[in-house]
Amino acid sequence: MAKSRQEQLQDELQTLNADVQRLEDKLSEQPNYSLGEGDPAVHERELNFALLRRLEERARVVQAALQKVQECGDTCCEDCGNPIEPERLEMFPEATLCATCARRRSAAKKIGSRTRR
Numbered sequence: 001m002a003k004s005r006q007e008q009l010q011d012e013l014q015t016l017n018a019d020v021q022r023l024e025d026k027l028s029e030q031p032n033y034s035l036g037e038g039d040p041a042v043h044e045r046e047l048n049f050a051l052l053r054r055l056e057e058r059a060r061v062v063q064a065a066l067q068k069v070q071e072c073g074d075t076c077c078e079d080c081g082n083p084i085e086p087e088r089l090e091m092f093p094e095a096t097l098c099a100t101c102a103r104r105r106s107a108a109k110k111i112g113s114r115t116r117r
Contacts, residue, residue, distance in 0.1 A: 005075075008093040009066040016059040023052045065094040077101050 003011070027048055031041030068078060075083040077098040084098045097105065 005089055005093050006066065006069045009062055009069060012093065013059060013062045013066060016055055016062060020052065020055050020059060023048055023055065027052065062094045065096050068096050079105075 027045065031045050068076075075086075075089065077084050078096045079101040080098060082098050082100075084095055088095050088099055088102075095102070
């Protein structure tokens, strides 16, 4: 039996939280900053910080989607209230918008970024 959207989101959130915890543990260790030896450690630490921020943001998105599912069911679009397409949910279980509203928002962002230049 296929997992529900809520189960998929819970699984993904659990994985993300575990990954965040592993990175936070790794980042709590201070690298060796001595001359000649510290550069790779500093570089790796900076990459880990960037990855941590991405994972935290992804966890926030998944958490918001999970909350939405718990509030209004598996398939409601937060903009129009219409069902989110099952194919879209299969590919993006964290989706909170139907394809039409997602395209509309994407187009609005593109237009907005062009006018700021």
